[in-house]
Amino acid sequence: MAIVGAEGLVGQELLKILEERRFPASSVHLYDTDRRPGVEYFFSHQKLEVEEATPDIFRNVDVAFFCDGLDSSRRLVPAAVQSGAVVIDDSGDMVTDGTVPLVVPEVNADDIAQHKGILCNPGSSTIQLMVALFPLHSANRIRRIVVSTYQPVSCSGTAAALKELTAQAKRVLEGRRVCPHMYSHQIAFNVLPEIDVFLDNGYTKEEWRIVEETRRILRDDTIGVAPTCVRVPVYFGQSQSVNVEFETAITPEEARKILAQAPGVRILDDPTVSFYPQPWSASGLNQVFVGRIRRDASRSNSLSMWIVCDNLRKGAGLNAVQIVEEGLRRDWIKSRKRRA
Numbered sequence: 001m002a003i004v005g006a007e008g009l010v011g012q013e014l015l016k017i018l019e020e021r022r023f024p025a026s027s028v029h030l031y032d033t034d035r036r037p038g039v040e041y042f043f044s045h046q047k048l049e050v051e052e053a054t055p056d057i058f059r060n061v062d063v064a065f066f067c068d069g070l071d072s073s074r075r076l077v078p079a080a081v082q083s084g085a086v087v088i089d090d091s092g093d094m095v096t097d098g099t100v101p102l103v104v105p106e107v108n109a110d111d112i113a114q115h116k117g118i119l120c121n122p123g124s125s126t127i128q129l130m131v132a133l134f135p136l137h138s139a140n141r142i143r144r145i146v147v148s149t150y151q152p153v154s155c156s157g158t159a160a161a162l163k164e165l166t167a168q169a170k171r172v173l174e175g176r177r178v179c180p181h182m183y184s185h186q187i188a189f190n191v192l193p194e195i196d197v198f199l200d201n202g203y204t205k206e207e208w209r210i211v212e213e214t215r216r217i218l219r220d221d222t223i224g225v226a227p228t229c230v231r232v233p234v235y236f237g238q239s240q241s242v243n244v245e246f247e248t249a250i251t252p253e254e255a256r257k258i259l260a261q262a263p264g265v266r267i268l269d270d271p272t273v274s275f276y277p278q279p280w281s282a283s284g285l286n287q288v289f290v291g292r293i294r295r296d297a298s299r300s301n302s303l304s305m306w307i308v309c310d311n312l313r314k315g316a317g318l319n320a321v322q323i324v325e326e327g328l329r330r331d332w333i334k335s336r337k338r339r340a
Helices: 009-020 070-082 105-114 124-139 159-173 205-218 252-260 313-329
Strands: 002-004 029-032 040-043 046-052 063-066 086-089 118-120 142-151 224-231 238-246 265-267 288-295 302-309
Touching: 002 009, 002 070, 009 029, 009 040, 009 313, 063 070, 070 086, 086 313, 105 124, 105 205, 105 313, 124 142, 124 205, 124 238, 124 252, 124 265, 124 288, 124 302, 124 313, 142 205, 205 224, 252 265, 252 288, 252 302, 302 313
Parallel strands: 002 029, 002 063, 029 046, 063 086, 086 118, 142 224, 265 288
Antiparallel strands: 040 046, 142 238, 238 302, 288 302
């Protein structure tokens, strides 16, 4: 097994999750295209050094996780597939490629069987949205989703984003001037309705990714999706304010009952004692948390809700590992020995 992008936040979370879940890997290799010399991590009581990611590293790799960014995926994924590795790609490069399965295991695990060497991890926003909404969609078809995401700096994928928030907050509290580096504007004590580049249609690339991924995963191009993605001065944990219009009327009680039985979902919903999901309390946990489920006072067939999850775990690393676990369990992903 290989992790390409091992020095990034997602790569480090992947390594942690593989060890926690006792993943049956005979060996794990760490790579990065922009590695720092001498960087080492521990896995199963072994010290692993991060090596340079090059096209010839995949000869003996069964599964390769790619979380090193768009350029790395475009350059190295073809070499990995040609070498016989199964790629789990987190770059978003193949979102619009209908031949590459885009998988959230709680929703469309059967799509893993269609892979031709590449499987895609959706974006963190889409993953938590689908885990929470698919059970409701299965019971009462969704017609429209309006979602605003509140994404932490860790969604940028690098430790530099965490350091920038810390450094800026310190400077602001000291009354000093802030000079942004990673983001267009100051992120400390501020919110930025801009994640990734702006497209000609007025949406950002991150927002339009939610539109395309939601329709692909739910297999319904007629579902209306209206996203707004906002960067917030939070380290970990993504929150979403979601309004969902259904085919027919559904009560909050019915929705809670459905979600209480859904895999990967946990209900935290008692406004009388201010009990609802929060990003800090979701950090380090695997579930998608849902609360503040209520009727939309303006539309009879709609509900509003608040959805939170750890963006580095279920929103990235855990979902990728679950794809491989499900593929192995159903014999859709095989080691080189078993293929032989």
